[in-house]
Amino acid sequence: MPDLKYPARAVDKVIMFEWKNEFAVNIGSIDSQHQNLFAIGRELHAAMSTGQGKSVLGPILDRLVQYTSAHFAYEERLLQLHKYPDFAAHKAQHDALVKQVVAFQTDFKTGKISMAVPVLLFVKDWLEKHIQGTDLAYVPCLKAQKVA
Numbered sequence: 001m002p003d004l005k006y007p008a009r010a011v012d013k014v015i016m017f018e019w020k021n022e023f024a025v026n027i028g029s030i031d032s033q034h035q036n037l038f039a040i041g042r043e044l045h046a047a048m049s050t051g052q053g054k055s056v057l058g059p060i061l062d063r064l065v066q067y068t069s070a071h072f073a074y075e076e077r078l079l080q081l082h083k084y085p086d087f088a089a090h091k092a093q094h095d096a097l098v099k100q101v102v103a104f105q106t107d108f109k110t111g112k113i114s115m116a117v118p119v120l121l122f123v124k125d126w127l128e129k130h131i132q133g134t135d136l137a138y139v140p141c142l143k144a145q146k147v148a
């Protein structure tokens with residue numbers, strides 16, 4: 001771990017992209033994708049906390065958008081394959097989340113927002129709430145069909 005001197009801002013105490021066991025869906029591929037999303041969140045947080053500019057934050061945000069879309073597509077394929085009954089609602093949530101992250105990305109690129117605190121809060125919030133509230137709901141369905 002590099003010795004990062006975080007400025008004592010309240011937001012740093014609130015935003016921690018820490019993986020916790022309660023986020024585990026116990027499906028290997030999905031847990032590792034979720035963990036990668038947390039890792040990108042930590043990168044974004046570290047870059048912001050050390051005052052990095054657009055040239056550093058922009059590419060991390062781009063990766064977040066790409067990885068999020070790829071993860072959602074993966075999850076949706078799996079849910080469709082196993083005929084998850086709440087597929088439509090789950091996909092609608094994914095679509096709304098992608099739309100919001102892409103909007104942040106656009107605002108950031110066009111200079112409408114200069115820093116990514118709202119982005120960080122949004123990403124942290126969706127990672128935790130979507131995983132715990134929505135992703136965990138498909139686990140019984142997939143487990144019943146022996147998805148590991």
Ligand SMILES: [Fe+2]
Nearest residue numbers: 075130134135
């Ligand atoms: Fe999901």
Ligand SMILES: [Fe+2]
Nearest residue numbers: 034075131135
């Ligand atoms: Fe997910």
